[in-house]
Amino acid sequence: xxxxxxxxxxxxxxxxxxxxxxxxxxxxxxxxxxxxxxxxxxxxxxxxxxxxxxxxxxxxxxxxxxxxxxxxxxxxxxxxxxxxxxxxxxxxxxxxxxxxxxxxxxxxxxxxxxxxxxxxxxxxxxxxxxxxxxxxxxxxxxxxxxxxxxxxxxxxxxxxxxxxxxxxxxxxxxxxxxxxxxxxxxxxxxxxxxxxxxxxxxxxxxxxxxxxxxxxxxxxxxxxxxxxxxxxxxxxxxxxxxxxxxxxxxxxxxxxxxxxxxxxxxxxx
Numbered sequence: 146x147x148x149x150x151x152x153x154x155x156x157x158x159x160x161x162x163x164x165x166x167x168x169x170x171x172x173x174x175x176x177x178x179x180x181x182x183x184x185x186x187x188x189x190x191x192x193x194x195x196x197x198x199x200x201x202x203x204x205x206x207x208x209x210x211x212x213x214x215x216x217x218x219x220x221x222x223x224x225x226x227x228x229x230x231x232x233x234x235x236x237x238x239x240x241x242x243x244x245x246x247x248x249x250x251x252x253x254x255x256x257x258x259x260x261x262x263x264x265x266x267x268x269x270x271x272x273x274x275x276x277x278x279x280x281x282x283x284x285x286x287x288x289x290x291x292x293x294x295x296x297x298x299x300x301x302x303x304x305x306x307x308x309x310x311x312x313x314x315x316x317x318x319x320x321x322x323x324x325x326x327x328x329x330x331x332x333x334x335x336x337x338x339x340x341x342x343x344x345x346x347x348x349x350x351x352x353x354x355x356x357x358x359x360x361x362x363x364x365x366x367x368x369x370x371x372x373x374x375x376x377x378x379x380x381x382x383x384x385x386x387x388x389x390x391x392x393x394x395x396x397x398x399x400x401x402x403x404x405x406x407x408x409x410x411x412x413x414x
Contacts, residue, residue, distance in 0.1 A: 146355070146369075148381045148384065148385070151359070151366065151385055152385065152388055154359050154365075154366075155363065155389060155392075156388065158175055158392075159175075160173035160174060160175055160363065160392050161174055162174075165183060165184060165186065165188070167181060167184055167186040167232075167236060168181060168186070168236050168239065170183040172393070174362075175362055175363060179361060179362045179363075179364075180332075180336055180362050180364055182364050182392070182394065182395050183394045183396070184239050185306055185340075185364060185395075187333055187336070214247055218240070218244060221236075221240050221241075222237070225237045225280075229287070231287045231288045231291060231300055231303045231304070231307075232299070232303055234280050234281075235280075235284045235303050237280050238278075238280035238284060238307070239396060241273050241277035241280065242273075242274070242310075242397065242400070243394075245271075245274040245277060246270075246396055248266050248267075248269045248273060249266065249270040249403070252267055252270075278310075278311050281307045281310050281311045282311065284307040285304055285307050285308060285313065285316050288300050288301070288304035288307070288320075289304070292323070298324060298327050298329055298333060301320045301323040301324050301327075302320070302324065302333060304316060304319070305317055305321055305324065305337055305340060305341065306340065308320060309340050309341075309344045314344065320337075321337060321338075321341040324337045325338075332358075332362075335354055335357050335358055336354075336358060336364075338350070338354040339351065339354035339355055339357075339365065342354060343355075343368040343372065346375050348372055348375060348376070351368065351371075351372055355368050355369050355372070363392060364393075366386070366388065366393075366398075367386070367389060367393075367395060367397070367401070370382040370383075370385040370386045370405075371401070373385065374401075379405050379409050380409070382401075382405050383406070383409065386398055386401060386402040386405065387402065390402065
């Protein structure tokens, strides 16, 4: 698929909002088989996995509705301590990634004076970003421990997503190898291939799996934009990401768009 086709898929797609049973966010889906465009968990499978923990994690909604991230973070930390598991650690890491983005968006260089508040917000954003990465590392370690005692597609998938977020190629190789050998051959395997091949910059295989997901899930757009960035085409990546974020809350998509904007601005100097 080319840029025009990707943009057409995004503009022509009819999405329906639903609340993810895993992360608690209102997101948009193309079908019941779609993946959450915030945490990337499969909608069908997640509604029956670790339900109690995810229902509790969803309690942060009451705070996020008013962007009270500090209060929400206390609830997330409480749940992560009470129910330590790869799934909860991953969801907590994604939350802190969004919290970091929120703080960074508050930076305003149009004001006057030294703008001390901007310095504080940037520093807090980096602290939160570091916490998110730390949780991802902890999640991978816990996945490894659980996979030693018994394999499940869910645990391997969480390990793959966590590895992709922090660019841990070794851990991603291990997780994808397990998922590839699984007896199950469904959407989660195709989605995993899209994530993995994009991460390792195998543009041919990534493109094949991006196209395979395009008719059933709008998250393909994030990975398609990564492919354009690898090809040094930031302008096309920006078009895809901008269109995608009209119907998505994916924190790392917002991060990627900010990096693309910075790169394009720097190229003008």
